[in-house]
Amino acid sequence: MQAEEFLLVQDLVRTFAGRHRVESADLEPSARAAAQKALGELGLAELRGSSPPAATVQECALLAEEHGSQPLTTSLLGTVLLAPELLRLLGDGAAPEVGTTPTIALARDLRFPGPPGDGLVAWDCEGADRALCVAPDGTVTSAELGPAVPAADLLRGIRSVPPGSPAATVGRLGPEQLTHWQAYALVLLSSELVGAARSFVRQSVEYARERRQYGRSIGSFQAVQHLLADATVLVEAGTSATRYAAWCLDNQPPARALTAARVAKAEVNASALDAVSIGMQVFGGIAQTWEHVAHLYLRKVLLGTTTLATTADLLTTLAEPETAR
Amino acid sequence: MNDTPLDFGDPADLDDLRRRFRAWLAEHPLPERGADEPLPTFLHRWHRQLHSGGWVGLDVPQVYGGQGLSTLHQVAISDELGAGAAPGIPRIGYLAHALMEFASEEQRQRWLPRMLAGEDVWCQGFSEPGAGSDLAGMSTTATREGDHYIVNGQKLWTSYAQYSGLCLLLARTDRSAPAHTSISAFALPLDRAGVTVRPLRAANGDDEFCELFLDDVRIEESERIGAEGNGWPLAMTTVSYERNALDTGHISKYGLLVERLRRAARDRRDELPDGLRSEIGRCFVDYEVLVAHAARRTAERLAGRTAGPESSYDKLLMTRTEQRLYETALRVFPEELFGDGGNGAEGGELFGEYLYSRAASVYGGTSQIQRNIIAKQVLGLPSAR
Numbered sequence: 001m002q003a004e005e006f007l008l009v010q011d012l013v014r015t016f017a018g019r020h021r022v023e024s025a026d027l028e029p030s031a032r033a034a035a036q037k038a039l040g041e042l043g044l045a046e047l048r049g050s051s052p053p054a055a056t057v058q059e060c061a062l063l064a065e066e067h068g069s070q071p072l073t074t075s076l077l078g079t080v081l082l083a084p085e086l087l088r089l090l091g092d093g094a095a096p097e098v099g100t101t102p103t104i105a106l107a108r109d110l111r112f113p114g115p116p117g118d119g120l121v122a123w124d125c126e127g128a129d130r131a132l133c134v135a136p137d138g139t140v141t142s143a144e145l146g147p148a149v150p151a152a153d154l155l156r157g158i159r160s161v162p163p164g165s166p167a168a169t170v171g172r173l174g175p176e177q178l179t180h181w182q183a184y185a186l187v188l189l190s191s192e193l194v195g196a197a198r199s200f201v202r203q204s205v206e207y208a209r210e211r212r213q214y215g216r217s218i219g220s221f222q223a224v225q226h227l228l229a230d231a232t233v234l235v236e237a238g239t240s241a242t243r244y245a246a247w248c249l250d251n252q253p254p255a256r257a258l259t260a261a262r263v264a265k266a267e268v269n270a271s272a273l274d275a276v277s278i279g280m281q282v283f284g285g286i287a288q289t290w291e292h293v294a295h296l297y298l299r300k301v302l303l304g305t306t307t308l309a310t311t312a313d314l315l316t317t318l319a320e321p322e323t324a325r
Numbered sequence: 326m327n328d329t330p331l332d333f334g335d336p337a338d339l340d341d342l343r344r345r346f347r348a349w350l351a352e353h354p355l356p357e358r359g360a361d362e363p364l365p366t367f368l369h370r371w372h373r374q375l376h377s378g379g380w381v382g383l384d385v386p387q388v389y390g391g392q393g394l395s396t397l398h399q400v401a402i403s404d405e406l407g408a409g410a411a412p413g414i415p416r417i418g419y420l421a422h423a424l425m426e427f428a429s430e431e432q433r434q435r436w437l438p439r440m441l442a443g444e445d446v447w448c449q450g451f452s453e454p455g456a457g458s459d460l461a462g463m464s465t466t467a468t469r470e471g472d473h474y475i476v477n478g479q480k481l482w483t484s485y486a487q488y489s490g491l492c493l494l495l496a497r498t499d500r501s502a503p504a505h506t507s508i509s510a511f512a513l514p515l516d517r518a519g520v521t522v523r524p525l526r527a528a529n530g531d532d533e534f535c536e537l538f539l540d541d542v543r544i545e546e547s548e549r550i551g552a553e554g555n556g557w558p559l560a561m562t563t564v565s566y567e568r569n570a571l572d573t574g575h576i577s578k579y580g581l582l583v584e585r586l587r588r589a590a591r592d593r594r595d596e597l598p599d600g601l602r603s604e605i606g607r608c609f610v611d612y613e614v615l616v617a618h619a620a621r622r623t624a625e626r627l628a629g630r631t632a633g634p635e636s637s638y639d640k641l642l643m644t645r646t647e648q649r650l651y652e653t654a655l656r657v658f659p660e661e662l663f664g665d666g667g668n669g670a671e672g673g674e675l676f677g678e679y680l681y682s683r684a685a686s687v688y689g690g691t692s693q694i695q696r697n698i699i700a701k702q703v704l705g706l707p708s709a710r
């Protein structure tokens with residue numbers, strides 16, 4: 001995209017996020033639907049829908065950061081950025097189902113799907129009516145959605161995939177495409193989590209400036225300052241890692257991009273969670289209430305750290321040199 | 326503030342520079358170190374050799390003996406040296422920046438070409454026994470007497486002073502003014518009467534830092550860098566460059582050790598416990614994040630966003646990477662805890678490097694001081710008083 005055009009789109013997402021952010025954990029189904037409809041009207045699914053894509057992965061990653069910065073129930077990742085990318089990769093070989101809005105399917109524990117036959121869920125499925133599953137061999141199938149699956153993250157919609165539901169084969173990704181797909185999914189999820197951590201840390205810094213105890217602002221206590229400085233460095237580390245990995249997807253071979261994406265997810269799994277935990281500590285008791293947004297951020301980041309790939313998965317893989325090297 | 330896409334890639338001419346440097350290096354390999362040759366003397370020879378090939382001061386303008394290229398070019402050379410396990414260019418980058426920014430035209434021409442060529446070796450005389458983190462509390466004085474100053478005081482931790490000809494010295498020129506406007510910077514020749522240099526032995530056995538005693542030392546006005554009372558901003562520029570991820574050749578050295586650990590994880594898959602294997606994975610993550618972070622800071626710099634107090638992020642991330650890396654390396658190679666490192670300091674070479682990694686959270690401003698800087702200067706949190 002042109003620089004000015006990107007700024008406009010980024011601004012659109014920011015305005016959208018400010019308008020549709022939820023203020024508490026008591027979520028209205030009608031508000032969820034309305035927000036998703038409003039997101040759909042921004043037309044962002046086009047960004048990666050065409051070949052070649054209109055937006056770079058780095059641009060999409062920045063938009064995902066923006067979306068992550070507010071507590072939102074909308075599915076930007078599943079329905080707007082991930083499923084369209086999958087269909088784009090499949091290209092003309094895909095047999096798209098006209099009139100449907102797919103999201104993506106993950107294993108029941110939210111990792112990348114395992115071999116066929118293992119249970120699946122539809123992830124980040126607000127507004128979706130199908131789920132695309134990428135099997136370890138690259139085969140892509142489309143499944144129907146069952147009832148909602150309650151989970152720790154109150155914002156992100158998850159639905160079951162009925163075990164008996166007939167799965168239609170949509171197409172098949174080649175090895176490089178599969179690598180690209182995994183890297184892309186890891187980077188965009190990491191970006192959303194880093195956006196959440198950055199925003200929550202910023203809110204806790206503002207709170208530290210305003211809240212007074214012992215006749216002074218709590219942000220003047222060095223113990224609090226060092227917590228917030230550490231949280232800031234963690235957010236910066238996650239930001240550098242995700243943006244670099246996104247750039248690799250735009251400019252480097254898929255294998256290199258996958259390594260960078262795994263690094264980014266491993267960093268963010270640790271740093272986003274630590275940063276949010278620090279932010280909560282700085283808020284004190286107020287952040288422990290149902291009404292406060294803190295737990296919405298915490299829930300999202302916590303479940304996000306186990307989504308697609310856990311820290312243990314990633315560190316074990318990254319511990320050894322890439323075989324190709 | 327808007328975050329916009331950045332180009333993390335190398336500019337096209339860097340590839341060419343790297344190729345030319347590798348070719349040069351193949352013809353001018355690292356010299357043999359003499360049996361009794363102290364490391365700094367050996368490194369000094371290496372510095373001169375690199376300079377003779379035109380590989381020092383790439384980012385310094387040609388009038389001052391450099392090549393007039395960009396920081397990126399110098400970083401690429403550091404990178405190549407680190408990746409080839411060769412010692413880096415002596416760390417003069419931040420001193421050169423301080424001189425370029427604060428010295429007079431005449432002084433820049435006098436000192437910079439000789440600094441780059443290795444004809445003058447400089448050290449940094451900032452810290453004192455009573456002024457470490459609280460650098461502004463220094464008590465060394467430079468009292469004006471007509472066209473010169475008389476300096477009295479003591480400096481501490483002055484790295485490699487025993488091998489240096491000149492010292493970038495901070496001293497108080499005004500005892501009544503507030504600290505930050507009363508400190509001045511000087512270029513002090515260490516062979517001047519009244520200067521005593523006493524080396525201190527570091528925990529890893531190396532002779533790195535020194536004590537510097539200054540008794541009625543005469544410094545000429547022409548040896549003062551910048552205006553009187555302008556030493557503080559010079560000092561801050563120096564340390565902020567020193568913290569910057571870009572200006573140090575460490576990163577690619579970490580990369581070599583990380584790859585060594587990853588090969589061990591592969592070759593000793595059944596022997597190393599899972600916990601240690603994931604710790605190796607974590608070291609690789611730290612290293613790659615640091616590479617990504619340095620690339621982002623370079624790209625931001627090229628996009629016109631300059632290095633400010635954010636260089637404290639770099640320092641903390643480098644410290645995290647280095648300290649975890651050496652801790653893990655000793656657990657993967659426990660045999661390094663035994664033997665003699667060669668300087669009578671007990672323990673293998675890796676153990677010596679491990680000990681040095683402990684200093685990463687102290688030199689260039691401690692980790693606590695970096696956090697103070699982030700809290701106050703980046704986050705704008707209020708002061709205690």
Ligand SMILES: Cc1cc2nc3c(=O)[nH]c(=O)nc-3n(C[C@H](O)[C@H](O)[C@H](O)COP(=O)(O)OP(=O)(O)OC[C@H]3O[C@@H](n4cnc5c(N)ncnc54)[C@H](O)[C@@H]3O)c2cc1C
Binds near residue numbers: 692
């Ligand atoms: C290997 C090495 C090389 C060095 N080379 C040089 C050199 O070439 N030239 C030079 O001038 N100096 C050099 N130094 C000195 C270095 O800059 C100082 O050691 C450093 O600034 C810390 O000062 P200090 O040792 O006096 O510790 P102190 O300042 O006494 O600190 C002791 C402890 O108190 C903490 N502390 C102090 N103040 C605060 C505060 N406000 N808030 C929170 N915590 C605080 C510190 O973080 C630290 O943990 C070198 C040091 C080392 C280790």
